[in-house]
Amino acid sequence: xxxxxxxxxxxxxxxxxxxxxxxxxxxxxxxxxxxxxxxxxxxxxxxxxxxxxxxxxxxxxxxxxxxxxxxxxxxxxxxxxxxxxxxxxxxxxxxxxxxxxxxxxxxxxxxxxxxxxxxxxxxxxxxxxxxxxxxxxxxxxxxxxxxxxxxxxxxxxxxxxxxxxxxxxxxxxxxxxxxxxxxxxxxxxxxxxxxxxxxxxxxxxxxxxxxxxxxxxxxxxxxxxxxxxxxxxxxxxxxxxxxxxxxxxxxxxxxxxxxxxxxxxxxxxxxxxxxxxxxxxxxxxxxxxxxxxxxxxxxxxxxxxxxxxxxxxxxxxxxxxxxxxxxxxxxxxxxxxxxxxxxxxxxxxxxxxxxxxxxxxxxxxxxxxxxxxxxxxxxxxxxxxxxxxxxxxxxxxxxxxxxxxxxxxxxxxxxxxxxxxxxxxxxxxxxxxxxxxxxxxxxxxxxxxxxxxxxxxxxxxxxxxxxxxxxxxxxxxxxxxxxxxxxxxxxxxxxxxxxxxxxxxxxxxxxxxxxxxxxxxxxxxxxxxxxxxxxxxxxxxxxxxxxxxxxxxxxxxxxxxxxxxxxxxxxxxxxxxxxxxxxxxxxxxxxxxxxxxxxxxxxxxxxxxxxx
Amino acid sequence: xxxxxxxxxxxxxxxxxxxxxxxxxxxxxxxxxxxxxxxxxxxxxxxxxxxxxxxxxxxxxxxxxxxxxxxxxxxxxxxxxxxxxxxxxxxxxxxxxxxxxxxxxxxxxxxxxxxxxxxxxxxxxxxxxxxxxxxxxxxxxxxxxxxxxxxxxxxxxxxxxxxxxxxxxxxxx
Numbered sequence: 001x002x003x004x005x006x007x008x009x010x011x012x013x014x015x016x017x018x019x020x021x022x023x024x025x026x027x028x029x030x031x032x033x034x035x036x037x038x039x040x041x042x043x044x045x046x047x048x049x050x051x052x053x054x055x056x057x058x059x060x061x062x063x064x065x066x067x068x069x070x071x072x073x074x075x076x077x078x079x080x081x082x083x084x085x086x087x088x089x090x091x092x093x094x095x096x097x098x099x100x101x102x103x104x105x106x107x108x109x110x111x112x113x114x115x116x117x118x119x120x121x122x123x124x125x126x127x128x129x130x131x132x133x134x135x136x137x138x139x140x141x142x143x144x145x146x147x148x149x150x151x152x153x154x155x156x157x158x159x160x161x162x163x164x165x166x167x168x169x170x171x172x173x174x175x176x177x178x179x180x181x182x183x184x185x186x187x188x189x190x191x192x193x194x195x196x197x198x199x200x201x202x203x204x205x206x207x208x209x210x211x212x213x214x215x216x217x218x219x220x221x222x223x224x225x226x227x228x229x230x231x232x233x234x235x236x237x238x239x240x241x242x243x244x245x246x247x248x249x250x251x252x253x254x255x256x257x258x259x260x261x262x263x264x265x266x267x268x269x270x271x272x273x274x275x276x277x278x279x280x281x282x283x284x285x286x287x288x289x290x291x292x293x294x295x296x297x298x299x300x301x302x303x304x305x306x307x308x309x310x311x312x313x314x315x316x317x318x319x320x321x322x323x324x325x326x327x328x329x330x331x332x333x334x335x336x337x338x339x340x341x342x343x344x345x346x347x348x349x350x351x352x353x354x355x356x357x358x359x360x361x362x363x364x365x366x367x368x369x370x371x372x373x374x375x376x377x378x379x380x381x382x383x384x385x386x387x388x389x390x391x392x393x394x395x396x397x398x399x400x401x402x403x404x405x406x407x408x409x410x411x412x413x414x415x416x417x418x419x420x421x422x423x424x425x426x427x428x429x430x431x432x433x434x435x436x437x438x439x440x441x442x443x444x445x446x447x448x449x450x451x452x453x454x455x456x457x458x459x460x461x462x463x464x465x466x467x468x469x470x471x472x473x474x475x476x477x478x479x480x481x482x483x484x485x486x487x488x489x490x491x492x493x494x495x496x497x498x499x500x501x502x503x504x505x506x507x508x509x510x511x512x513x514x515x516x517x518x519x520x521x522x523x524x525x526x527x528x529x530x531x532x533x534x535x536x537x538x539x540x541x542x543x544x545x546x547x548x549x550x551x552x553x554x555x556x557x558x559x560x561x562x563x564x565x566x567x568x569x570x571x572x573x574x575x576x577x578x579x580x581x582x583x584x585x586x587x588x589x590x591x592x593x594x595x596x597x598x599x600x601x602x603x604x605x606x607x608x609x610x611x612x
Numbered sequence: 613x614x615x616x617x618x619x620x621x622x623x624x625x626x627x628x629x630x631x632x633x634x635x636x637x638x639x640x641x642x643x644x645x646x647x648x649x650x651x652x653x654x655x656x657x658x659x660x661x662x663x664x665x666x667x668x669x670x671x672x673x674x675x676x677x678x679x680x681x682x683x684x685x686x687x688x689x690x691x692x693x694x695x696x697x698x699x700x701x702x703x704x705x706x707x708x709x710x711x712x713x714x715x716x717x718x719x720x721x722x723x724x725x726x727x728x729x730x731x732x733x734x735x736x737x738x739x740x741x742x743x744x745x746x747x748x749x750x751x752x753x754x755x756x757x758x759x760x761x762x763x764x765x766x767x768x769x770x771x772x773x774x775x776x777x778x779x780x781x782x783x784x785x
Contacts, residue, residue, distance in 0.1 A: 471666070471667065565683075565684075565685050566685075567668075567678070567685060576669060576670070577668070577669075580666075580678065580685050582680045582683065582685075586663075586680055587664050587666060587680065588665075588666040588677075588678045588679060588680050588685055589666065590666060590668065590669075
């Protein structure tokens with residue numbers, strides 16, 4: 001018994017020496033962690049030290065040490081996985097834990113562990129574990145949105161954890177048809193919103209040269225201001241002729257306008273990042289996916305240094321991933337099939353980005369099977385999207401466009417990867433949101449090119465200015481299909497809703513002054529008068545996806561490139577507005593959202609039908 | 613709720629050092645509908661002349677529109693409408709008081725701005741139950757010589773803004 005004890009004693013002594021060393025290191029690491037909360041290295045070191053102490057303590061039967069160490073380990077583990085946030089209280093709790101461990105080790109050295117009141121510290125650790133800004137899971141959000149039931153979620157989650165290669169929950173739900181891609185998308189966006197602290201300041205890296213350009217331009221601006229001041233001084237003194245003054249004023253204004261233009265573009269350039277940040281994901285993804293499909297694919301990336309607005313880069317990632325998956329899954333054939341068709345065994349997938357004017361074009365090319373317009377056409381007729389006669393009149397391009405319609409799929413077999421043809425409609429919707437466009441070009445047996453076009457930035461929007469009563473509104477130019485003259489002869493009432501007949505086509509009509517009721521009586525009178533007189537008015541035809549609406553306005557004021565500004569949270573409920581811009585006179589002009597206008601129109605038509 | 617808590621915190625913090633003496637409240641005084649109001653000067657960002665506003669569809673009645681404040685777009689509220697007073701034509705005395713509430717910058721239109729006032733905090737009494745204009749937004753009534761000054765609580769003034777917007781949208785739909 002006594003020899004056993006002395007053996008133990010020896011072990012304990014070793015343990016104490018080792019542990020005290022470890023605690024010493026932990027102390028330094030924890031303090032360092034406070035200044036470098038992202039350091040995985042520090043976290044790992046602390047974790048390993050703690051783990052060693054805990055492990056040996058368990059072996060030696062120091063139960064309180066194990067209990068405390070275990071809870072601290074949980075916290076560190078969560079920190080390593082990024083599930084908990086390293087906040088001040090977290091560090092405090094960890095340091096307190098370290099001190100307490102030190103105290104317990106001291107007690108062991110002094111003769112034995114005492115009774116400890118650990119609950120306070122354990123609670124602190126527990127609280128730190130939960131101090132994360134805990135974003136709800138996708139499943140929870142979907143249940144909350146009432147997109148799926150809790151039971152469905154549990155079933156799918158169980159399947160997910162049971163499967164050997166767990167896939168993303170959202171993907172599984174969509175493939176099973178339990179949730180629509182839209183619902184999943186919404187939940188994902190919501191999750192992201194929750195995960196990001198509301199008032200966190202987003203930061204980004206900016207190339208120093210871009211800032212230098214900006215500063216240079218500001219310098220020029222200052223010089224020009226001095227010039228203007230001088231002109232104003234000499235005007236005040238009256239020692240210059242009017243003609244002279246006006247010509248130097250004109251010069252100055254011209255230079256000022258060119259400087260501000262350059263300044264604007266230099267400012268926007270600071271927001272630009274190379275698309276490489278998105279492209280980087282693909283080599284690995286293509287490798288893994290093609291391996292799992294037993295296909296052989298070479299990925300070619302071109303134009304990775306093409307620059308794009310930061311927000312755009314963030315938003316374009318998912319649609320691109322989707323399309324690359326589509327190409328790998330459906331377009332590129334198995335190696336044997338390719339050989340039989342006289343193509344090289346290895347397929348090629350080419351991603352290319354380049355600037356075209358004020359747009360960025362991203363193309364995804366594959367030398368796969370290509371799309372069969374006949375088959376797509378047949379499918380479209382089957383699904384009742386188009387009549388057989390109408391189909392004959394359509395060009396190949398127009399037929400290929402069917403794949404962008406919701407629910408359209410030519411793939412009979414659903415696969416794990418790109419599912420059931422969901423997606424292309426989502427891709428197009430996403431791009432529309434970014435003021436972009438997507439087009440498709442495919443040759444049967446030769447391959448497919450999908451081309452995405454995006455504006456360089458979301459911040460500048462070309463608009464058409466229209467006047468209604470005494471208000472000026474801006475319409476995004478990309479939605480404007482045409483403008484035309486009209487007179488009351490062309491306006492008709494159909495089921496209580498006004499429509500416009502334009503060259504034999506009937507378009508739903510929207511009167512801006514009705515949607516936005518004029519507040520003062522004066523406005524109401526003028527708009528009534530214009531009706532009575534029956535004078536010709538202007539219409540703007542807006543295209544929203546495949547739908548078109550006509551907007552009745554008083555006059556067209558011309559095009560402009562504007563900087564679009566958010567309206568702020570207090571106005572986000574107004575669906576007809578995309579934002580606001582500031583006009584040359586300093587007044588705020590509202591930018592209308594064509595999609596929102598259409599929705600409002602449909603709602604009011606519905607309610608009219610309901611009341612009629 | 614949260615905003616109110618914030619506000620009281622801020623108030624107490626601002627007055628902590630002078631706790632021993634009688635506290636002085638610094639207020640921006642302004643007139644609406646013949647009454648004199650005061651709002652804590654710490655809440656006021658600036659005071660500007662009235663300027664053309666852009667009306668916004670589907671917004672609550674008391675929201676007069678939005679304006680451009682050095683490139684930022686801020687909503688402007690007509691205090692007369694908020695208080696349910698008759699609307700009078702704009703005149704040169706009108707001012708827009710710009711305040712920051714819950715990290716939102718807002719403006720409200722007043723008939724006229726008078727002066728910056730200092731009143732003893734202990735002269736402030738709870739709002740009388742009698743009808744005072746905009747009683748639900750009043751945090752107290754202060755005495756300034758023989759004048760009565762109605763103290764506005766900025767947070768309460770705009771607390772219903774979002775709900776109001778919803779109500780407005782529903783009413784118009």
